[in-house]
Amino acid sequence: CEQCVGACLVGAIHMDRDAKAIVCKHCGICTSFCPHDVLEMRKVGDADDMHTKTSCEEVK
Numbered sequence: 001c002e003q004c005v006g007a008c009l010v011g012a013i014h015m016d017r018d019a020k021a022i023v024c025k026h027c028g029i030c031t032s033f034c035p036h037d038v039l040e041m042r043k044v045g046d047a048d049d050m051h052t053k054t055s056c057e058e059v060k
Contacts, residue, residue, distance in 0.1 A: 007033035
């Protein structure tokens with residue numbers, strides 16, 4: 001539905017052919033705007049090397 005794209009304040013989210021978010025600035029705003037609850041942000045690695053994972057599966 002791409003509501004996360006519109007929610008991104010810096011225009012960092014773009015959709016590829018498979019409708020997956022491929023660019024992320026890790027602010028987390030998009031996750032609160034997703035009405036389908038398909039976005040998730042979580043810490044991976046240690047505190048000195050924090051990364052987040054954003055995944056978005058196609059909503060049918």
